[in-house]
Amino acid sequence: MSQIAQQIQIRNTVFKNRIIKGAMSEALANTAGEPNHLHLGLYEAWAKGGLGCAITGNVMVDYRAKNEPGVVVLETERDLAELKQWAEIGKKYGMVQLIQLSHPGRQCPKGLNRETVAPSAVAFSPMLATTFATPRELHEDEILDIIQRFATSAAICEKAGFEGVQLHGAHGYLISEFLSPLTNKRQDQWGGSIENRTRFLLEIYKAVRAATSDHFIISVKLNSADFQKGGITEQEVISVFKAIDQAGIDLIEISGGSYEAPAMAGAKSKHIKQSTIAREAYFLDFAENIRKEVNCKLMVTGGFRTVKGMNDALESGACDFIGLARPLAVETDLTDRLIAGYDVRYAVNPIKTGIPFVDKMAIMEIIWYAAQFKAIGEGKAPNPKLSPFKVFLNYAKGNIKAIIQGKVNSRKSA
Template structure:
């Protein structure tokens, strides 16, 4: 009898059982209201995924500070205001035996102009010229503000546990604030939070300590981190190995390997054409790097991005390169995908880049967020997702809502000035 790990195998972390090795990776649902409040749409969406046999779901971005949102429709968890609905959301997972991890995030500088009163970051580093019209130059955080954000991550995690979620994932990838601290391109500080990789990872490690202190030993803490930024002079693979070793030694329960930022969006498959044939044959974008990380850490690893066949997933698990298979975008068009995979059936719909024909937008990969969010809304409403949905139609609806949010924010700021 084979002892090789397969999709259907169980795994227990901190006394919490994962009924299979399939995890829905985080994707922006964009279903909350302008105040960042969750609603029945989110409950319904995750209920469908739970019915579909999913072992674990990682939520989309949940912000730790209402003053720092990355997009309209994002959930904010900073106090007990919405605890009743958060409990309903958590209960969905328990009902279906689906572990749920809240992805906690702070966007830092990665916020569209006008969405928030201001943007902050480790350093006042502007975006590249191609994106500077969309994202403004941030203000550098003070030491007091850094400590406050660390506290906020801990408080949000405490609230997630109180609501009934099994754990959290700290978003340390894709150019969000933790990722900004890790990268020498965006972190040019000269104090204890910048410079060497030991200093640049301090923010993440202090967040982990705060979250663990506020939640205890029976709560899962995961981290999503880049294998690299794919930008010259940025967060390197050597940096990533050092960070992975440090967080594993600190007690991190699960490391998800991803890569890229808005300026170099490898997480959306933008780097896929540059991959070697041998890598393409193994499907997952970051599987080779996961093998490198495995040489240095013993905690569970998750690889997300590129998996499309049951064989590719089982081969990755059997190789020991990863302990969980992360799948994101396919769940937007095949909500019952987990049961399908466990029955030996491959993903049916090939994921392809969502393009509008507007070069500036397509380069940012913004449609990789909003097109899938439109599918989530259909699922939440009890409708079938539409793989052929027009990107331009989605863009029009999103822009209309975004404009309303930005204008409302500007009016409110004028009133309070």
């Protein structure tokens, strides 16, 4: 039997195969952050395509901290009915669903929120400073509030019927900001040593575990590296993986990078070793090393394109799950095709608008795919030849509209 077709169990949940859809931003919610029929249509398409598990795009735990327009926000049981419908789709087709809970920290476009917060008031690089403001340093009571927000959101996810959650601790969002010495300059119990910088993640895990049942899956997405000079060291990364594993985490997804060094979008591919390219997965070498250090299940996302590459990775023991993201945006039935022995049909190339400053930020790697998701949610077929330039123009118009609406709402609530 093909390795990718084999079942595997975490706690009381059986995954029917080893393919997991990695988180991708859907950008389908309204300004209030409510899920809708588009989410249901999108995830049903993936479920019908044989997917073993889907990890949702960013779901914010705080309405005041959204990373982009159109993101789902989960603070209360306001949307419990819609969330139950969403969870039921997975159960209908045997697709496990994990909600990715996130706080963006400093990675919020200017004007979207009233302010941005982070472990420390560290400015962005000059190229991104025009888009992202310097954040305000969090007070300790705010840190404790955010920890509890993750727990509250997780409990709602379980009540809705989802099998688990993923804590977003990668890509430069808030948990990742606490872990990295580049963005965490604190001198209290939340900063300094790697043990202190890991505290925020561990306290979130403990709070989520306490707020949910024993069979609820808790996963985390972690960077293998910052890919920036002066970032978290390899030894520190290993200590973070070991600490969260020893705390009881069920699954770790291995990724890397941030908005300032977007390795997760393949932007660092020219620096990837030839041996890694031959094996397809960007972070597989790291997974092999970390496999010796942890006991939890591991998932590697990024770069897989052939059935052989996926099966070889699983057979080697380096990982337990294959994470696929962008290929699923243009092939919703990809899982069934992989299990039947067919490789990924469409090559994943960098999405370029021809506008230099836009293309350098790799933002099109998010919004071009979000445009595909909207089409799929509406019951249409994805379009691999969709114009990146037109997508960016539509995104810019929507972003301006959302920011204006946000300012109007802020004045009304003031």
